[in-house]
Amino acid sequence: MADTVLECRNLWKIYGKITAVKDVSLEVKEGDIKLVFGPSGSGKSTLARCLAMLTTPTKGEVILTGENLTRSGVDLNKARARIGFVFQHIWLFHHLTALGNVELGLRQVLKLPKEEARERALQALREVKMEGWAEHYPAQMSGGQQQRVGIARALAMNPEIIILDEPTSSLDPELTGEVVDTLRDLAQKGTTMLVISHEMTFAREVADEMIFIDEGAIIERGPPELFFTNPTSERARRFMARLIKRTRRE
Amino acid sequence: MDLSEKLILILSGLPTTLAISILSFLLGFIIGLPLAFVRTYTSKPFQILVDGYEKVLRSVPEIVTMLFLYFGVGGIPAFRFPFKNSFFVATFALGLRSGANQSQVFRSAIRGIGEEQMVAARSLGLSRLQAVFHVMIPQTFIIATPGLGSEYALLVKDSSYSFILGVIDMMRRADTVRKTSLDTVFPYIATALLYILLTFPLATYLDSWGSRKKKELGL
Numbered sequence: 001m002a003d004t005v006l007e008c009r010n011l012w013k014i015y016g017k018i019t020a021v022k023d024v025s026l027e028v029k030e031g032d033i034k035l036v037f038g039p040s041g042s043g044k045s046t047l048a049r050c051l052a053m054l055t056t057p058t059k060g061e062v063i064l065t066g067e068n069l070t071r072s073g074v075d076l077n078k079a080r081a082r083i084g085f086v087f088q089h090i091w092l093f094h095h096l097t098a099l100g101n102v103e104l105g106l107r108q109v110l111k112l113p114k115e116e117a118r119e120r121a122l123q124a125l126r127e128v129k130m131e132g133w134a135e136h137y138p139a140q141m142s143g144g145q146q147q148r149v150g151i152a153r154a155l156a157m158n159p160e161i162i163i164l165d166e167p168t169s170s171l172d173p174e175l176t177g178e179v180v181d182t183l184r185d186l187a188q189k190g191t192t193m194l195v196i197s198h199e200m201t202f203a204r205e206v207a208d209e210m211i212f213i214d215e216g217a218i219i220e221r222g223p224p225e226l227f228f229t230n231p232t233s234e235r236a237r238r239f240m241a242r243l244i245k246r247t248r249r250e
Numbered sequence: 251m252d253l254s255e256k257l258i259l260i261l262s263g264l265p266t267t268l269a270i271s272i273l274s275f276l277l278g279f280i281i282g283l284p285l286a287f288v289r290t291y292t293s294k295p296f297q298i299l300v301d302g303y304e305k306v307l308r309s310v311p312e313i314v315t316m317l318f319l320y321f322g323v324g325g326i327p328a329f330r331f332p333f334k335n336s337f338f339v340a341t342f343a344l345g346l347r348s349g350a351n352q353s354q355v356f357r358s359a360i361r362g363i364g365e366e367q368m369v370a371a372r373s374l375g376l377s378r379l380q381a382v383f384h385v386m387i388p389q390t391f392i393i394a395t396p397g398l399g400s401e402y403a404l405l406v407k408d409s410s411y412s413f414i415l416g417v418i419d420m421m422r423r424a425d426t427v428r429k430t431s432l433d434t435v436f437p438y439i440a441t442a443l444l445y446i447l448l449t450f451p452l453a454t455y456l457d458s459w460g461s462r463k464k465k466e467l468g469l
Contacts, residue, residue: 052373054369054372054373077372077375077376077377078375079375080372080373080374080375081374081375082375083373085373087366087369087370087373089366091366091367091369091370092370093367093370093371093385093389094367094389094467094468094469095385095388095389095392095467095469104371104374104376104384104385105374105375105376108374108376108380108384109374109375109376109380137466137467137468138467138468139466139467139468153374154373154374157374157375
């Protein structure tokens with residue numbers, strides 16, 4: 001049985017009167033691909049950020065290969081370097097080229113020597129088919145290309161897991177394909193991933209488990225077949241119906 | 251005294267004018283950049299301190315600061331050095347205010363970049379300080395360039411206040427020319443043109459460079 005890479009136990013995130021994440025427990029094992037989905041504003045992004053410790057959870061535990069990150073005294077910078085994160089709005093560093101974006105963490109966090117960092121950054125860019133754009137700045141690329149660099153930036157650090165927060169939802173529909181292809185490649189290589197996405201074709205193809213979230217809580221979880229054929233909860237059923245209708249339209 | 255002699259005499263004050271402007275700009279930079287980050291990223295008490303500094307220095311007329319430092323602080327025996335040196339006081343006073351101004355310029359640049367870049371850097375495992383140095387500061391510079399250009403122009407102009415402390419700058423020379431030649435028009439027109447030459451081209455260049463770079467990088 002594969003080892004658990006990242007898990008959370010009874011995770012809560014409360015902002016004043018708003019409960020963004022409500023008692024969520026989940027576990028991602030090595031090589032797993034979990035797909036989290038749900039209506040907008042349901043707390044998916046907050047959950048993703050808590051899992052990467054980019055936001056401190058209000059209650060509960062986040063555990064990265066046995067190390068409890070919610071305990072005080074943990075070096076969170078080191079932990080974050082082991083968790084890749086891809087943002088919905090991409091957030092490449094504007095002042096750096098594609099190569100510079102990917103190299104930054106390698107140089108400053110992993111402290112790799114210049115040559116080695118460059119080599120590894122180029123390798124990561126190759127994996128997302130962006131090596132030809134190494135010297136270009138983000139503003140010179142399309143959204144899809146930027147997001148692939150965003151994926152390379154996370155990938156290059158050789159993280160134990162990559163969390164992707166709606167990697168295609170800020171892109172024009174014609175650009176989502178190339179990013180989904182990249183994700184498919186990662187899946188084939190056995191990359192451990194937690195993906196927040198509404199790309200249902202992708203989900204059906206690669207997800208080991210789908211997790212439906214609404215109002216901050218897990219409503220239903222199971223293999224893709226469950227959701228595509230017969231979700232148990234009324235909320236998941238209605239949401240799936242809408243998604244499938246939309247996918248057909250596209 | 252013919253016109254070229256007058257002009258040469260006025261120009262002999264130019265190095266001092268430039269020295270005060272450049273040194274006070276650098277002092278302002280050394281003060282302003284850290285203050286902007288302190289104001290943005292630290293806790294309330296520090297923020298209040300920075301705000302207080304900015305408000306005071308920006309509200310008090312430059313001439314009051316200069317005279318206070320020169321006569322007030324310089325009058326205390328222990329501070330005679332360096333506060334009885336008019337060049338030092340002029341540069342220091344302008345630098346203090348420039349620090350307040352530059353802090354605001356940098357702070358609004360930081361705000362313009364937004365929290366996203368910081369979060370992205372932290373997600374890679376960079377510490378807050380590393381993120382500030384490698385991600386925030388480089389972008390802050392680009393966004394702040396036009397503002398820094400105007401700030402420089404302001405310092406060149408305001409360096410003329412040092413005249414009152416007896417610093418022999420361009421302004422002082424112009425006045426000397428007026429007194430000795432009894433020409434009350436040329437010295438001032440020449441000086442005005444020289445100030446325009448010192449400020450306008452550089453400020454305009456920095457403004458257009460900054461705006462172009464910002465656009466290119468999508469900042």
